[in-house]
Amino acid sequence: MLGPMSDPVIPSQRKRGRPRKAALPNVGTAALRRAGLHVRAVERLRAMIVQGELAPGTALIEGDLAQGLGLSRTPLREAVKLLAQEGLIELRANRSACVRSLDAREILELFEALAGLERLAAELAARRLTPAGLRRLEELQTTIEREHAAGRREAYYAANRAIHRAIVESAENRPLAQAHAALLGRAEQARFLALRLAHRWEESLAEHREILAALAARDSERAGRLLADHVAHTAHTVTRALAAGAPPSGTPTGDAALMSMP
Amino acid sequence: MLGPMSDPVIPSQRKRGRPRKAALPNVGTAALRRAGLHVRAVERLRAMIVQGELAPGTALIEGDLAQGLGLSRTPLREAVKLLAQEGLIELRANRSACVRSLDAREILELFEALAGLERLAAELAARRLTPAGLRRLEELQTTIEREHAAGRREAYYAANRAIHRAIVESAENRPLAQAHAALLGRAEQARFLALRLAHRWEESLAEHREILAALAARDSERAGRLLADHVAHTAHTVTRALAAGAPPSGTPTGDAALMSMP
DNA sequence: ATGGCAGATATTGTATGCAGTTGCGAAAAA
DNA sequence: TTTTTCGCAACTGCATACAATATCTGCCAT
DSSP states (O other): OOTTOOOOOSOSOOOSSOOOTTSSTTOSSSGGGGSOHHHHHHHHHHHHHHTTSSOTTOEEOHHHHHHHHTSOHHHHHHHHHHHHHHTSEEEETTEEEEEOOOOHHHHHHHHHHHHHHHHHHHHHHHHHOOHHHHHHHHHHHHHHHHHHHHTOHHHHHHHHHHHHHHHHHHTOOHHHHHHHHHHHHHHHHHHHHHHTTOOOHHHHHHHHHHHHHHHHTTOHHHHHHHHHHHHHHHHHHHHHHHHHHSOOOOSOOTTGGGGOOO | OOTTOOOOOSOSOOOSSOOOTTSSTTOSSSGGGGSOHHHHHHHHHHHHHHTTSSOTTOEEOHHHHHHHHTSOHHHHHHHHHHHHHHTSEEEETTEEEEEOOOOHHHHHHHHHHHHHHHHHHHHHHHHHOOHHHHHHHHHHHHHHHHHHHHTOHHHHHHHHHHHHHHHHHHTOOHHHHHHHHHHHHHHHHHHHHHHTTOOOHHHHHHHHHHHHHHHHTTOHHHHHHHHHHHHHHHHHHHHHHHHHHSOOOSSOOTTGGGGOOO
């Protein structure tokens, strides 16, 4: 097993009460270095799932996964349950958990919810955005356009994620931001699946500019509507791309079929 | 410790490989009887926190809690982390987790987000509600009015919860419903704190009737707005009640101070 | 040949043990 | 009496051990 796993850190399990210092030389993103192992596992697994390294339908064998990540089953199980709550993993009682597969219906629902949340966030942000916040959004937009011009796909998507997140943060509402973050993981997974097929870069950039203009003008209603439309467009692109390269997906799609994309 | 714990089920730990059948005679809600222990722990703990049995600020000692619930620390830890993701519990590295305390700001944010989600849900529901679904909502409203007339507070709140949930479910959007459920836990906690002080029963009933009318008329925009306003009213009532019976709560409120209510 | 059953194996669910860290209290110094 | 420091007890975090359950394989009966 352990098929699509790219980085089998520490393949052999440490045996007993032995030095665990410097065990994972270079793991996660940044400051979560000294956070509990289960947090690192969550980050790592989420990245692997979202980026398709663990394809939808893949069974997650606790023992193998734990060994692959260089930790024991205890923190791994905690991570798996957290990701299940986030909707990235499906828990099956007394059976291996597995990466949830995305069918067209779920993707539509996901983006519909996301659009609603971002609309709400934009409306609030239009009222609460500080001049500094607005400047930051404009900087991010500049970054996006620069990366787009340079054709750097990964950086483009990262910046895109960042500006959406920044808008939501500008709403100054923690619970809203958390709900948004929870959905975003799954949406990113869907977007990643469709990523190679459809880009829509130019339209997306233009829409962003309009949204920023509405925010700057404090036009709450318009900012909300524009952002919701923007997300909806993305959803259409993603579902169309998936429909083109995958089974009709009226059925739950069962397994890794969705991954069979050029 | 274990202060406010009311029901120390199975006080003594089972020793080893012994019959665990019929261990917890009547635990949770319903069909989660045969689900993993951590699921039961989540349900149990959530109920205890929401209903104030575990006051905000209370330290959650894993060993004691596990013993109190009749299980070991492993599934308990999983439950605690799940509830932390839900925002009911605050995790402190290498220290006991504790029940998160609610300050006025957070309560406002919470209900603001909730209002936004329910508005979205109502708009979708107005478009998708089936005749059967509408009938069900009307039945729930009848139940609420009956319980109100009978003065049965608990039943009233349960039915109230049910109709809000039902509206959200009528939107036919799973991710949205999940996000809503996650926020609802904390909101219920806040409402419970203020419960004894302010009721607002009549206004609430009238608002419900208007919402149902808008849904029946398929007036998506109006249904959304009414529901959002309804939630906002509840938020005002809750925060006003808390402000009256608790410290100004400009500061994080530190501990169980909020519980000091008549 | 095919269907179903029995043993064997693999994998989850739960409990327990052990090491590291934190906080608290007691004792000593000012 | 007040303050500082050291030591101890408690608790968390992680790993592992053990029990329960599901899956798989091959054999036997039809």
